[in-house]
Amino acid sequence: MSEPRVRRAEIAIEQTHVDRVYTRLAELRTQAEAMRAKGYELGHGAQREAVFEQASMLFERDMMVYHANQTLQTLDAEYEGLVFGRLDHASDDEPIYVGRLGIRDAEFDNLVTDWRAPAAAAFYQATAEEPMDVVRRRVIRCSGQTVLDVDDDVLMAEAVPENMQVVGEGALMAALGRSRGEKMRDIVATIQREQDEVIRAPWRGVTEITGGPGTGKTAVALHRAAYLLYRHRRQLGGAGVLVVGPSGVFTNYISRVLPAMGETNVELRALGELLDGATGTHQDPARLAAIKGSSRMRKLLARAMRETPPDAQTEMRIVYKGEVLKLDAKELEKVRRKVHSQGGPPNRSRVRAAETLLEALADKADEHAKADGRSSDRAELITELGERIEFHRFLVVWWPILHPAEVLRWLADEKRLAKVGKGLLNREEITLLAGSLADRSNGWSVADIALLDELRVLIGPQPKRRRRAQSIELDAAPIQRGTTGTGPQRPEHYDEYSHIVVDESQDLSPMQWRMVGRRGKYASWTVVGDPVQSSWPDPPEAAQAREQAFGRGTAHRRFTLRTNYRNSAEIFDLAAKVVANQAEADELPKAVRTTGLEPEVRPVDPAAWESSVQAAAKELMGAVEGTVGVICAMDRVPEVERWLSGQADERLKVVGSLDSKGLEYDAVVLVEPAELITESSTGRRVLYVALTRATQQLTVLASDPSWLP
Numbered sequence: 001m002s003e004p005r006v007r008r009a010e011i012a013i014e015q016t017h018v019d020r021v022y023t024r025l026a027e028l029r030t031q032a033e034a035m036r037a038k039g040y041e042l043g044h045g046a047q048r049e050a051v052f053e054q055a056s057m058l059f060e061r062d063m064m065v066y067h068a069n070q071t072l073q074t075l076d077a078e079y080e081g082l083v084f085g086r087l088d089h090a091s092d093d094e095p096i097y098v099g100r101l102g103i104r105d106a107e108f109d110n111l112v113t114d115w116r117a118p119a120a121a122a123f124y125q126a127t128a129e130e131p132m133d134v135v136r137r138r139v140i141r142c143s144g145q146t147v148l149d150v151d152d153d154v155l156m157a158e159a160v161p162e163n164m165q166v167v168g169e170g171a172l173m174a175a176l177g178r179s180r181g182e183k184m185r186d187i188v189a190t191i192q193r194e195q196d197e198v199i200r201a202p203w204r205g206v207t208e209i210t211g212g213p214g215t216g217k218t219a220v221a222l223h224r225a226a227y228l229l230y231r232h233r234r235q236l237g238g239a240g241v242l243v244v245g246p247s248g249v250f251t252n253y254i255s256r257v258l259p260a261m262g263e264t265n266v267e268l269r270a271l272g273e274l275l276d277g278a279t280g281t282h283q284d285p286a287r288l289a290a291i292k293g294s295s296r297m298r299k300l301l302a303r304a305m306r307e308t309p310p311d312a313q314t315e316m317r318i319v320y321k322g323e324v325l326k327l328d329a330k331e332l333e334k335v336r337r338k339v340h341s342q343g344g345p346p347n348r349s350r351v352r353a354a355e356t357l358l359e360a361l362a363d364k365a366d367e368h369a370k371a372d373g374r375s376s377d378r379a380e381l382i383t384e385l386g387e388r389i390e391f392h393r394f395l396v397v398w399w400p401i402l403h404p405a406e407v408l409r410w411l412a413d414e415k416r417l418a419k420v421g422k423g424l425l426n427r428e429e430i431t432l433l434a435g436s437l438a439d440r441s442n443g444w445s446v447a448d449i450a451l452l453d454e455l456r457v458l459i460g461p462q463p464k465r466r467r468r469a470q471s472i473e474l475d476a477a478p479i480q481r482g483t484t485g486t487g488p489q490r491p492e493h494y495d496e497y498s499h500i501v502v503d504e505s506q507d508l509s510p511m512q513w514r515m516v517g518r519r520g521k522y523a524s525w526t527v528v529g530d531p532v533q534s535s536w537p538d539p540p541e542a543a544q545a546r547e548q549a550f551g552r553g554t555a556h557r558r559f560t561l562r563t564n565y566r567n568s569a570e571i572f573d574l575a576a577k578v579v580a581n582q583a584e585a586d587e588l589p590k591a592v593r594t595t596g597l598e599p600e601v602r603p604v605d606p607a608a609w610e611s612s613v614q615a616a617a618k619e620l621m622g623a624v625e626g627t628v629g630v631i632c633a634m635d636r637v638p639e640v641e642r643w644l645s646g647q648a649d650e651r652l653k654v655v656g657s658l659d660s661k662g663l664e665y666d667a668v669v670l671v672e673p674a675e676l677i678t679e680s681s682t683g684r685r686v687l688y689v690a691l692t693r694a695t696q697q698l699t700v701l702a703s704d705p706s707w708l709p
Contacts, residue, residue: 003167005270006165006167006477007149007150007167009165010150010165010167011147011148011149011150012499014083014086014138014140014147014150015146015147017082017083017097017111018082018140018142018145018194020105020111021082021083021097021099021111021112021146022082022145022612023104024103024105024106024111025082025103027106027265028103032605034510035303044139044596045416046667050612052578057065062144063651066597067194071318072242079143081100081143082099082100082101082103082112082142083097083098083099083112083140083142083595084098084099084139084140084142084477085097085098085099085115085120085123085137085138085139085140086098086099086132086136086137086140087120087122087123087126087134087136087137088135088136088138088139088164089133089134089135089139090133090134090135090156090159091133096110096113096119096120097111097112097113098112098113098115099112099113099114100114100115100260100261101114102114102117106589108155114230114376115476116226116227116231117230117501121196121200121335122134122137122194123137123194124192124193124196124199125193125197126155126684127155127193131155131156132155133155133156134155134156135156135159135160135161135164136152136153136154136155136160136164136166136673137152137153137155138150138151138152138153138650139151139152140157140273144538150665151167152167154166155430155697157382157649162627163518173303175430178554184190184497187253191220191223192216192563193489194561194562194563195219195220195223195561195577197301197558197559198220198224198561199220199223199227200227201224201557201559202557203228203231203232203235203236203499203524204524205524205527205554205555205556205557206524206525206526206527206528206554206555206556206557207524207527207557207559208527208528208529208556208557208558208559209221209526209527209528209529209559209560209561210529210530210531210558210559210561211530211561211562211565211589212530212532212533212534212561212564212587212589212590212692213530213558213564213566213572213575213688213689213692213693214564214565214566214567214572214591214664214692215561215562215563215564215565215589216561216565217503217529217530217561217665218254218336218438218503218662219257220561221501221503221526221528222243222254222257222258222501223257223261225241225243225258225263225264225266225499225501225526226258226261228241228499229241229266230278230447235498236498237265237498238498239496239497239498239522240265240266240267240490240494240496240497240498241266241267241497241498241500241501242267242497242499242500242501242519242520242523243258243266243267243268243269243271243500243501243502243503244269244270244271244274244500244501244502244503244516245268245269245270245271245503245662246270246271246503246504246507246658246659246661246662247270247271247272247274247446247658247659247661247682248270248273248661249659250270250503250504250659250661250663251268251269251270251273253288253662253663254268254662255268258299267490268398270446271404271446271449271450271508271512272444272445272446272449273449274453274515274516274519275447275452275453275456275493275515276492276493277492278404278405278444278448278449279443279444279449280443280444280445280447280448280449281442281443281444281445282442282445282446283441283445283446283447283634283656283658284436284445284446284681286431286445286535286537286679286681287432287681288432288436288447289295289445289446289447289509290509290536290538290681291425291429291432291433291508292436292447292448292450292451292509292511293450293509293511293512293536294509294510294511294538294541295510295541295544296424296425297451297511298454298511298514298600299405300420300421300424300425300453301408301454301455301458302458303420304407304408304410304411304416304461304486305346305402305407305458305459306336306337306340306346307400307416307419307420308332308333308336308398308696309397309398309400309408309410310410310413310416311397312397312400313394313397314328314329314332315327315328315329316332316357316361316394316398316448318361318385318388318390318391318394318597319383320361320365320384320385323365323368323551325364325368326364327357327360327361327364330603330620331360332398334360335353335356335357335360336353336399338356339352339353339356339399344460345458345459345460345461346399346402346459347401347402347459347460347461347462347463348461349357349399350395350399350401350462352495353395353398353399354358354391354395354399357391357395357398358381358382358386358391359382361381361382361385362376362378362381362382365378365381365574366382366643374529387681395477401462401463402459403459403462404453404455404456405452407455407514408437408448408451408452409437409440410550411433411434412434412437413434413436414430414431414434417433417434418430421433425670447498447509447511447512450509450511450512450514450515451511453515453518454511454514454515455516456469456634457518463505466657471568474547474649480569492532494519495518495519495520495521496522497519497520497522497523498522498523498524499523499524499525500516500519500523500526501525501526501527501528502516502518502525502526502527502528502529503528503529503662504528504529504662505528505529505660506529506530506531506533506534506535506536506539506603507528507529507533507534507535507536508536508541508545508546509536509545510541510542510545511545512546513542513545513546513549514545514549516549517545517548517549517550520549520550521551525550527546528569532579532582532583532587532588532685533589533661533688534682534685534687535614535658535680535681535682535685536679536682536684537682555648561589562589562590563590563592564583564589564590564592564692564693565592565593566664566695567591567593567692567694568591568593568594568595568597568695568696568697569591569592569593569594570594570595570596570597570598570599571591571599571691571692571694571698572589572591572692573591574691574698574709575598575688576588576693577636577676577709578684578687578688578691578707578709579684579685579687579688580709581684582683582684582685597696597697599697599698599699599700600698600699600700601700601702601708602616602699602700602701602702603702603703604672604701604703605703606703609643609671609672609701609703610643612701613630613643613644613671613701614643615638615643616648616669616699616701617630617647617669618647619699620667620669620697620699621647621649621651621652622632623674623697624666624697625666625668626651626665626666626667627651627653627665627666627667627695628650628653628665628666628667628668628669628670629653629654629655629660629663629665629667629668629669629694630644630650630652630653630654630655630668630671631655631657631660631668631669631670631671631690631693632654632656632657632670632671632672632675632676633656633657633671633672633676633679634656634657634658634659634679635677635679636656636671636672636675637654637656639656640654640671641654653665657676657679657680657686657687657689657690658680658686660689660690660693661689663693664693664694664695665693665694665695666694666695666696666697667694667696667698667699668690668693668694668697668698668699669699669701670691670698670699670700670701671701672701672702672703672704673687673690673691673702673707674702674704674706676690676706676707677706684707690692
């Protein structure tokens with residue numbers, strides 16, 4: 001039989017099984033809908049029952065509706081490409097079908113094995129050297145319910161039965177060659193062995209995934225989260241999983257991966273969105289971001305919190321028994337220092353502040369009495385003054401309830417910042433930081449969010465009756481929590497996640513590590529990064545903060561992914577040359593795919609930027625079926641967006657260099673690479689990131705050739 005006829009016959013065999021699976025899927029969906037309908041009927045019945053029976057019936061209704069909705073949500077999420085693999089074992093005549101969801105027929109016979117189940121591990125881990133009893137591994141490629149193609153690997157050639165047909169090759173390369181959409185796809189059908197080892201690693205402690213661009217670090221980390229929830233749902237599911245990404249662009253890009261695997265209650269947050277009630281909307285220039293992210297800011301903010309509020313009175317006068325008791329600025333400052341020396345956040349110290357202030361007034365009355373040769377009753381004075389409305393009016397202004405945003409904005413005053421920053425910041429840094437905090441036109445930066453979170457902890461929670469005011473004060477437009485579905489709503493500033501995934505971890509500043517660490521006090525971790533792509537200028541400082549975030553004695557395991565599946569070898573060769581002087585050879589991955597298309601470097605006249613960018617974008621839009629990214633320096637983004645406003649196509653995206661991390665496009669137009677080098681404190685590392693975003697074609701537009709290796 002010819003190869004095409006064999007392929008068609010094998011596709012037909014797999015189509016029969018896939019049809020059976022989708023028929024069963026429809027039955028399960030009908031059953032779930034019936035359960036939900038019955039739950040609602042129980043709810044209506046409860047309204048007619050006695051009060052003591054209502055609670056039981058309503059609880060039963062809620063559980064039925066909840067489980068039915070969860071089942072329907074899972075079935076809907078896993079509908080596309082439900083079956084993608086088959087294993088034929090030497091010791092078993094029955095094949096195992098691998099898919100996104102475990103499904104049994106009405107007699108409880110297995111139709112599909114969940115890709116996360118131990119029985120499916122061989123689909124990813126078996127090799128010709130270690131076949132794990134697998135004779136044939138088949139990748140089944142589907143569109144909806146239709147089988148399009150099959151590709152086989154023979155792992156035990158000596159055990160192939162005479163009637164077993166083997167067809168196709170290159171399932172992974174075929175998947176890599178597909179065009180990219182706006183969202184990242186899952187890789188459950190093409191996970192490689194080195195990736196599967198990371199996904200199935202033990203859940204406790206810290207699992208660190210390092211590797212260069214295109215090695216699948218992010219996809220592996222997300223699949224690991226799905227796997228851990230499947231295998232350890234009791235331990236991890238209740239407290240929840242948090243995925244932290246570098247930007248909102250990135251979290252939007254990965255937002256469909258976990259729902260596509262049936263996990264809809266994992267929380268996705270960008271670094272600028274980790275603090276409830278505030279959003280970081282832009283990136284600071286590199287020099288300013290380095291100041292705000294430094295661990296020095298922890299001490300500086302602690303000092304700032306203890307300072308007298310700018311609008312507080314500098315003198316206290318109160319009349320007691322015809323005598324004026326006065327505390328001047330120095331005496332009031334002494335009282336403030338005494339309260340702070342006793343520890344505790346200031347928002348929980350107002351009673352102590354009032355008591356200490358009253359003691360100081362009593363001391364003043366004692367001085368006056370002693371000078372006049374008489375005695376004073378301290379207890380009577382403290383009781384009477386403590387009930388005076390003028391005392392409480394003074395206290396409210398002198399020791400106010402603090403808000404993180406308010407305290408941070410105090411530091412826009414350069415004199416105040418110089419005082420609290422003495423020995424921590426130099427004059428240039430003080431001027432730069434004060435100027436940034438004084439400019440409120442752009443809202444908070446991503447780096448500001450970690451400072452606000454630090455202050456939130458330092459000043460302590462507000463009284464419950466003022467909770468709502470806190471959210472308003474942090475930011476005028478509170479963020480929406482970034483869940484991947486309809487999971488439980490966490491309380492404000494939730495810090496009890498059971499597992500945290502941190503992507504692009506090499507870029508986190510020490511202050512950001514402190515912020516993330518607060519959310520993982522009881523968590524296990526999956527940490528993804530690549531030192532060669534780092535944009536943080538002081539890696540040792542960040543490493544120390546990272547270890548503190550994990551906690552002492554935490555088990556630590558490291559995996560390195562070395563194969564670049566994203567870039568063609570032609571594109572990655574150029575990127576590797578750009579960063580060669582800043583990376584060891586073994587820190588760079590190996591690109592395994594060639595296209596024959598070399599990157600194009602075009603010289604551009606500075607007067608012709610607009611037309612050059614427009615022409616390059618138009619050419620690539622016609623050359624590829626998927627997305628085209630136009631990457632430029634961060635401060636050039638609005639200008640480039642304006643240039644391309646006439647090319648209205650959802651496939652065309654303009655993104656700044658720092659926001660391009662973790663993203664990928666079929667083709668990329670890179671605008672003036674020298675600007676990417678100069679805007680970052682890590683120079684060519686940021687350019688290396690931008691050059692490795694393209695999967696198929698790359699066009700570089702440059703008026704300054706200094707970036708060339």
